[in-house]
Amino acid sequence: MSELPADVALMWRLRDPGRRGPKPSLTVEDITRAAIEIADAEDLAAVSMARVAERLGNSTMALYRHVKSKDELLVLMSDAALERPSPLPDDVDWRTGLTLWAEGVLVAIRKHRWYSKLPISGPPAGPNNLAWFDSALGALEDTGLPEEAKVGVVMGLMTYVHGEIRLSLDLAAGFADNPNAFSRYGAVLSRVVDPRQLPALARVLDAGVFESVGNFEAESGEDFDFGLQLYLDGVAGFIDRVCQAG
Amino acid sequence: MSELPADVALMWRLRDPGRRGPKPSLTVEDITRAAIEIADAEDLAAVSMARVAERLGNSTMALYRHVKSKDELLVLMSDAALERPSPLPDDVDWRTGLTLWAEGVLVAIRKHRWYSKLPISGPPAGPNNLAWFDSALGALEDTGLPEEAKVGVVMGLMTYVHGEIRLSLDLAAGFADNPNAFSRYGAVLSRVVDPRQLPALARVLDAGVFESVGNFEAESGEDFDFGLQLYLDGVAGFIDRVCQAG
DNA sequence: TCCTTACTGCGTATTCGCTACGCTAAATAG
DNA sequence: CTATTTAGCGTAGCGAATACGCAGTAAGGA
Incomplete structure (x- = not known):
């Protein structure tokens, strides 16, 4: 031992x-x-x-x-800092399950805004982190994916979710310091971006994408869900492919 | 002014x-x-x-x-620390372009393994970071997506790519300290995981997923590509949906 | 030419953080 | 009762960020 x-x-x-x-x-x-x-x-x-x-x-x-x-x-x-995940309902499909899971992670981490500033020390090893890991794997139980593929899917999902949370919490912090930081961002960029050298970015600026002031919390939630659903679309395709081949 | x-x-x-x-x-x-x-x-x-x-x-x-x-x-x-991206070839489709882009980011950051330990200070604002941003937006030029959607896609991609790099570099550091850390990880988990409480994780352990020792660099590159392609699959579906509706 | 002025380099000193070391006292094993 | 193990903690060393103010330098104006 x-x-x-x-x-x-x-x-x-x-x-x-x-x-x-x-x-x-x-x-x-x-x-x-x-x-x-x-x-x-x-x-x-x-x-x-x-x-x-x-x-x-x-x-x-x-x-x-x-x-x-x-x-x-x-x-x-x-x-x-992470509380245990509440168990996913038994009767939901994998996609709903992972969406609920991701939202759960978001809720849990939002309670501790410093969380994503922690250095990464290694793969998850504590009871709470492993419980979240298990919960996501469990959502994929009925997909018929091999175990290794489940791990890959869940790792990718964790990476995306944690990264997105880290980004949005840090931007929110900057936003709290200076409430018009976001619209100011557009102004700063247009001062500095040369349309000859960065044409695609210049088009984005012209379209006024960075000028909406709006509700920052709500918008960042939308972005979170948007990227998440893109990733899950990819997972759906992957599951179809694997199961047809198998 | x-x-x-x-x-x-x-x-x-x-x-x-x-x-x-x-x-x-x-x-x-x-x-x-x-x-x-x-x-x-x-x-x-x-x-x-x-x-x-x-x-x-x-x-x-x-x-x-x-x-x-x-x-x-x-x-x-x-x-x-980031060098300028080399311009993407003109004649590639968006998907190849974004794959090349992601690999370019990987190569650029690998030269400075401390990069992902930097605190996030805000959205990209320096010339090199914006050049990378522009490059990814440029890859989506012919897709017909509205500018705002391009930004959403690229933001999600950046989040995923940076998160994956951060994770893999940190794990690689732990791996360098202790070359059998990875197989040891499986051993540690099986000592600690109760199949009653974490059944899905226990199944993964039984399947021996964490016991392969193999080439760590290569495996982490595969994971990177795996998750990336999942995300891009999702983007492909999104582009189809938007363009059919438009 | 000479003075004014802005700006650079830098020495000093303060404050704060982590932690090695070793002492004292408490609790238990035998 | 004695030996041993362990908890709490005071002291001190070391290194880091940075406020402050002095001294010297180069340009502009008289």
């Missing part, structure tokens, strides 16, 4: 209950929760070991008895 | 050539180039103002005459 990586063991709460020594007054979960609360209230950049310890009424160095480094804490946060 | 944002002005080299005072011994391009060289050779984390200044034979604080903050420097790096 080889050792599991330390962060995985922590996320799954697999620790031989240490016998000797004083009772811990802190748990890893406390630390993770406190860090998440700070990030929620302020920013990921506001999460320092000192701030977390202060919020728990402990000294900075006490945290290092429970967490090897700040990076490890970030890994723990990346699993703990 | 309203002011452009400072970073945009710097990226486009729009600065009234200062008249009085000593000749600058540094330029913004020097600074940006030095920072990129450090990041290439070591890591994005190795880029500190002190290191950049040292490499240029200047003092740390001298940099601040040319760059407002380190964040601004990162923005400059994010444009300067």
Whole structure:
């Protein structure tokens, strides 16, 4: 029985209950929760070991008895911040299932706007992340795809969904700083784009695409769904192809 | 004539050539180039103002005459690190064009493995980023899509491509640290996944999907192309639908 | 020519972050 | 009761970003 990586063991709460020594007054979960609360209230950049310890009424160095480094804490946060997915209804087709799934991810991450600023440490390994992974795979159960293809489809979907969320949250942050940033973007580009050198972009600007002010939240939701449905269209074609061949 | 944002002005080299005072011994391009060289050779984390200044034979604080903050420097790096796209051949259809485009982005970013660790500061605004944007829009020129739809398609594509690159570069980094990390991943999961709670994932593990060791580079390239083609399948359907309706 | 003025380079110092190290005290095993 | 393990934490080292102000330099104007 080889050792599991330390962060995985922590996320799954697999620790031989240490016998000797004083009772811990802190748990890893406390630390993770406190860090998440700070990030929620302020920013990921506001999460320092000192701030977390202060919020728990402990000294900075006490945290290092429970967490090897700040990076490890970030890994723990990346699993703990996601709540479990609610189970998909049994009677929906794969496409509805994956759409619901994607919207669920969106809802879950929107509660923690710092989430997509976390560094990627590796493939999903914590209980919550794996539960989401499982949920998406489950939606493909009746498609008849081979397991490896399911993994490919779900990986691509995760990439798209996380990328889109990252982008829209970051743009939303810039938007909050400066409410007319979006229409201003069109103005800046038209000052700088030379139609000789960037003709296609110039046509887009002429068409006024970046001038609509509108409701930013709503528009970014539309973009999210638009790209998602394109990807799912592709998946549908892929499933047809595989199943006719099989 | 309203002011452009400072970073945009710097990226486009729009600065009234200062008249009085000593000749600058540094330029913004020097600074940006030095920072990129450090990041290439070591890591994005190795880029500190002190290191950049040292490499240029200047003092740390001298940099601040040319760059407002380190964040601004990162923005400059994010444009300067991308070389211009080579023009797409004139006679290819949109799909071939976008595939070439995506591969070009992949090649360009692979030269700077720190690229996807940069924080997103906003929509593309520098000359190189906009050239890539223009290039992708140009590939859709003959499709008859309205300009706004082209933008949506390209935005989704950028999201997917950048997300996939980010993921694959980060996994590759973990892989370099520990060459059997991938097969180890399967072992870790099977230790931790309960088939009762995560049945779909357990089936994937049983099928041995995470046990192939193989050539990691090649496999990640396949995944990249697989997801890309799924997305482009979706775009093809979208174009058909729009053009039939129009 | 000489002064004014704007601008560059840079030394100093502050503030903040992560974390190695080692001490003290607590709790348990034998 | 003693030895051992472990928790909390104070101190200190190191490195990073950057505010501030001084000194020297080159152009414009008299």
